[in-house]
Amino acid sequence: MTVAPERTRATIYEGTRIPRPIPTVLQVSDEIAATGDVLPINFGPNHPSTHGVLRLIVDLYGEDVVGLEAVIGYLHTGFEKNMEQKSWWKAITYPERIDYLSFQANELVFVLAIEKLLALETPPKANWMRTCLCELNRIHSHLVWLGTAALELGAISMFWYCFREREQILDLFEMVCGTRMHTRYFQAGGLAEDIPRGFFPEARRFATWMPKAVDEYEGLVDKNKIWLERTVGLGLLSAEDAIALGQSGPVLRGSGVDWDLRRVEPYLAYGDCDFRVPVHHEGDVYARYRVHMEEMRESVKIVSQCLDRLEGMEGEPWIADDRKVVLPPREELHTSMESLIHHFKIVTEGYCVPEGEVYVTVESPRGELGCYVVSDGGPRPWRVKFRAPSFVALEATATCMSDALVADMIAIVGSLDTVMGEVDR
Amino acid sequence: MSWAGVPGVTAVEEAHGETTLVVEPGSLVEACTHLRDAEGFNFLSDIATADYLGWGGKGVSGYIGTASGRDLNLPMTQGLQLTAKPKARRFSVSYHLLSVSETPRRLRVQTWVDDGEPVPTVIEVWPTADWHEREAWDMMGIPVEGHPNLKRILTDDDWEGHPLRKDYPIGGEPVRFSEAE
Numbered sequence: 001m002t003v004a005p006e007r008t009r010a011t012i013y014e015g016t017r018i019p020r021p022i023p024t025v026l027q028v029s030d031e032i033a034a035t036g037d038v039l040p041i042n043f044g045p046n047h048p049s050t051h052g053v054l055r056l057i058v059d060l061y062g063e064d065v066v067g068l069e070a071v072i073g074y075l076h077t078g079f080e081k082n083m084e085q086k087s088w089w090k091a092i093t094y095p096e097r098i099d100y101l102s103f104q105a106n107e108l109v110f111v112l113a114i115e116k117l118l119a120l121e122t123p124p125k126a127n128w129m130r131t132c133l134c135e136l137n138r139i140h141s142h143l144v145w146l147g148t149a150a151l152e153l154g155a156i157s158m159f160w161y162c163f164r165e166r167e168q169i170l171d172l173f174e175m176v177c178g179t180r181m182h183t184r185y186f187q188a189g190g191l192a193e194d195i196p197r198g199f200f201p202e203a204r205r206f207a208t209w210m211p212k213a214v215d216e217y218e219g220l221v222d223k224n225k226i227w228l229e230r231t232v233g234l235g236l237l238s239a240e241d242a243i244a245l246g247q248s249g250p251v252l253r254g255s256g257v258d259w260d261l262r263r264v265e266p267y268l269a270y271g272d273c274d275f276r277v278p279v280h281h282e283g284d285v286y287a288r289y290r291v292h293m294e295e296m297r298e299s300v301k302i303v304s305q306c307l308d309r310l311e312g313m314e315g316e317p318w319i320a321d322d323r324k325v326v327l328p329p330r331e332e333l334h335t336s337m338e339s340l341i342h343h344f345k346i347v348t349e350g351y352c353v354p355e356g357e358v359y360v361t362v363e364s365p366r367g368e369l370g371c372y373v374v375s376d377g378g379p380r381p382w383r384v385k386f387r388a389p390s391f392v393a394l395e396a397t398a399t400c401m402s403d404a405l406v407a408d409m410i411a412i413v414g415s416l417d418t419v420m421g422e423v424d425r
Numbered sequence: 426m427s428w429a430g431v432p433g434v435t436a437v438e439e440a441h442g443e444t445t446l447v448v449e450p451g452s453l454v455e456a457c458t459h460l461r462d463a464e465g466f467n468f469l470s471d472i473a474t475a476d477y478l479g480w481g482g483k484g485v486s487g488y489i490g491t492a493s494g495r496d497l498n499l500p501m502t503q504g505l506q507l508t509a510k511p512k513a514r515r516f517s518v519s520y521h522l523l524s525v526s527e528t529p530r531r532l533r534v535q536t537w538v539d540d541g542e543p544v545p546t547v548i549e550v551w552p553t554a555d556w557h558e559r560e561a562w563d564m565m566g567i568p569v570e571g572h573p574n575l576k577r578i579l580t581d582d583d584w585e586g587h588p589l590r591k592d593y594p595i596g597g598e599p600v601r602f603s604e605a606e
Contacts (some may be wrong), residue, residue, distance in 0.1 A: 023552035073579040080524040080564075083587055116441055176452065222588055243467055243525055248552030257525065264529045352434050358441050359521050359533060361470065372473035376480060376509040383589075387471035387521070395556050 005347045008404065010233040010259035012255075012283040016241050018399050021247065026398040028059050028067040028328075037061060045074045049410045050150045052420025054394070058409065065404045070397050075424040083384045086116055087350025088188065089276045091381060092253035095371070104130075104137035105364035106422075109187050110384070112267065113360040113373040114188040117353045120320055124269075125313045126190035131269040132203070133176070133185065134362075135299040139210065140169045141365035142292045142299075149289075149414040153230050158220055165213050168206050175199055189326040190319030200311055203303065205411065210300045212295060221423050231286040235400040238283055245399060249367025251416055254288035256281035261363035265420035269309070273302050285415040292417075312402060325351045350379035354395060366390055367419055386425060390418035430463065431456050445519075445533040450544045451537050457520065457550045462546060464533060466522035470552035473519045474565040477512040478591040514539045516567055520547065543570040564589040 019026050028038055045053040053074035059067030079098050083091040095110040096103035108130060115122065117352045147162030170180040176199055177183035177192075185192050220229040237247070242255040252259055260277040262270040278294035280287035319326050327346055328339035331351075345351075355377040361370045370387030393416040400412050427577030428437050428444075433452025438445040448456045499578045514537040524530045536544055544561075546552045546569050558569040559578040571577055577584055586593050 018552050023548060023555045025574060071583075073577075076579040078588060081593075085595060127605075244552050246469055246551065259525055268569065356440055357445075357475075357519075358529070359443060359471070359473070359519075361531075368470060370471050372471065372519065372521070374475050382480070383473075383475040385471070385473040385475075388472075391556065392553060395553055 008238060010284075012281070013238055015028075016238070016244070017236075017402050018241055018244060019402070022394045024070065024136040024398050026065070026068040026402060028061075031038075032061050035061070038066060040067075043409070045071075045255075047149060049414070050420075051148065051414065052423075053416055054413065054418070054420055054423075055408070056397070056413070058406065060406055062287045063405045063407070065401050065406055065409060068398050068401050070394050072391075072394045072420070072423050075420045076283065077425070079425050080384050080386065083381055085186065085380065087379045088353055088381060089346060089350045091384070092186070092188075095180070095182050096184060096385065097421065098371075098425055099364065099366070099390070099419050100181065101141040102365045102420050103182050104133045104186070105362055105369055106386075107184065108134060109360055109364075109369050109371040109386075110373070111188055112362065113358050116358045116360055117356055117373065117375055118188065120189050120325060120327060122190050122316045122320055125195075125310065125316045125318050127269045128306050128309050128313070128318075128336070129191055129195060129318070130186060131273065132303055132310065133173070133183075134268070135302045136169050136172060136203075138299045138365045139296050139303075140166055140175060142296050143169075144367075145414075145417050146289075146292060147367070149411075149417075150227070150349060152410050152414050153227065154222070155221055155227060158217065161213070161216060161220065164351060164384045165210065172203055175202060176300055187267050187319060187326065189322060191319070192319075194318050195310065200307060203307055207300050207304045207307065211297055214296050216219075218293060228286070230408070230411050231284065231289055231415075233282075233284050233286075234404065234408045235285045235288075235345055235415055236283050236403075237396060237400050242283075242396070245396045247367070247396055248389050248392065249365070249417070250288050250291040251393055251396065252367065253277065253279050254291045254415075255283040261361060261368060265361070267362060270302075271304065272309075273305050275302050285411050288415045288417070298370055352377060352379050353381075361387070364389060366393065366419070368420070378406065386422075388422040388425060390416075391425075392418070393418050394423055431459055443531065443533060445535050447535050447537070450536045450538055450542070453534070454545050454547060454550065456534065457547050460522060460532070460534070461550055464532075465524045465526055465528075466530070468523040468525045469547070469553050469557070470521040470523045470531075471519075472561055473521065474555060474561045474567055474589070474592045475517045475519070476565060476589065477515055477517065480512055481509040513537055514542075516540070516565065518544050518561060518567060538567065540566075541568070543568040545569070546573075547573040548572065563587065566590060 007009040035189050044050040044055040055071040057069045057140050083094045095106040099106050142165045143162040147159040149156035164252045173183050174180045237255050239256045244250050259277045262396045278291050280290050323342045328342050332339040353375040357374045362369050365387035372385040374383040376382045433448050434446050467593040481525045516538050518536050520534040522532045561567045562579040
């Protein structure tokens with residue numbers, strides 16, 4: 001286990017540091033501007049350390065960051081506009097590509113929104129399997145975060161270790177869904193296919209191995225002098241500011257707010273799972289790193305509990321029995337005309353979803369992921385809007401960077417765990 | 426739960442287990458401040474906009490019934506015979522609030538505007554509104570009054586039009602560096 005490091009650097013502040021009047025732009029103070037020594041530099045959008053295509057316009061005074069503005073939009077692909085043109089059934093593929101590291105969570109939130117409008121009940125097996133895959137996906141996402149964040153700070157070996165376990169998770173996804181990423185395994189009503197037989201032993205093996213792997217990661221960096229120097233006491237964000245800036249997920253929990261939608265608003269099978277919500281009160285990069293590490297351990301626990309339950313559900317239905325929404329079983333198409341008609345209608349026209357608007361939220365690996373959906377009663381969504389946790393996380397850069405050095409900028413932006421695909425949508 | 430104390434509420438709607446307070450744009454800031462301070466909604470989750478141009482008509486994305494009934498000669502017109510309820514104005518702006526506390530609650534505050542009508546900024550209530558409001562301006566063309574930094578966020582600074590409006594076509598982006606230039 002880990003030993004808490006000695007904290008010699010800045011500690012979390014009281015009150016607020018959100019810049020005014022623009023909360024997301026750190027402006028150079030008149031005093032510093034008067035020296036004439038301020039150097040504006042452009043960082044990104046094409047830079048290996050920006051986790052994609054983030055551009056920061058930074059004003060430097062010596063090595064101090066005295067002004068900062070984040071510029072986004074370089075990866076805007078119009079997902080929301082595109083989804084309005086597709087039937088509900090086909091639009092499910094889009095959210096997965098918005099956040100390409102936590103595809104299951106994004107797919108889930110949209111499917112949950114459809115089910116809420118349809119008032120469609122999902123069978124327990126589907127709920128447990130969705131929970132299981134979402135937690136595997138959380139570990140996957142945290143591994144990529146840890147690997148790349150450490151890589152940026154010079155710990156290159158961490159990257160190889162993390163991607164070793166990431167491969168195992170992707171192999172599990174491949175076994176269940178047929179694809180490694182962007183699985184499109186969740187359907188409105190449940191799952192697309194039954195769970196394959198070989199999944200349980202493989203998933204068990206992974207769940208046994210993963211805690212040891214986390215031990216290894218902690219062995220690599222937790223007492224590493226360079227890692228501690230570059231993470232402890234940096235990128236401070238108080239609990240008050242984190243809530244005011246709409247932060248969620250590991251950033252919020254790293255600032256000492258005990259808040260996890262899996263526990264406060266349980267969805268899927270989380271209400272029946274036993275897990276702890278890691279909270280750290282230091283509000284710095286190191287606290288966010290610790291939250292990520294402990295969440296991986298907790299996710300493994302949830303995966304094990306899901307496997308326990310799922311193994312006893314052999315033969316149970318994995319999708320709701322509503323032929324107006326759910327595709328009929330493949331083998332029925334050869335013998336039943338009704339099934340053939342339903343299949344044809346769902347695939348071509350798509351199913352209609354009753355008129356209404358809903359806002360559904362889940363705890364994605366990056367925090368509160370929301371989906372606002374408006375239906376006019378037709379077979380295509382009228383409007384889909386995603387509340388991307390990464391988009392909101394980047395709003396906190398100006399506050400976190402208020403006493404940073406230019407070299408710390410990378411560590412701080414990295415610790416906010418952003419995926420630019422989700423920021424720009 | 427009574428929302429009688431919230432200033433400027435014109436309607437309270439319950440649907441799908443969600444509560445919507447409809448507020449006039451003029452009293453939005455007052456209502457939000459009250460909800461934050463007196464009701465504990467300290468967390469702004471999202472600002473979502475929607476364009477209802479062509480809502481309930483035909484030939485618009487997602488709609489298959491028409492006001493006069495079904496047109497069987499058009500594709501995708503077989504399934505639905507109801508028409509959607511008409512909306513008072515063109516755009517809705519929905520503020521999804523959350524109370525981060527011992528008693529978590531969610532609430533939608535909704536305000537309606539026509540093309541070109543502004544909504545007031547809520548940055549002073551929740552600083553996180555900054556980028557959400559810029560997105561509402563950029564994508565849907567809803568002017569936000571009093572925003573200190575209202576410029577485009579996801580598209581280029583010199584972009585023309587607002588892509589998520591219903592009258593903005595798919596593939597409607599200007600072609601740059603074409604031979605004609």
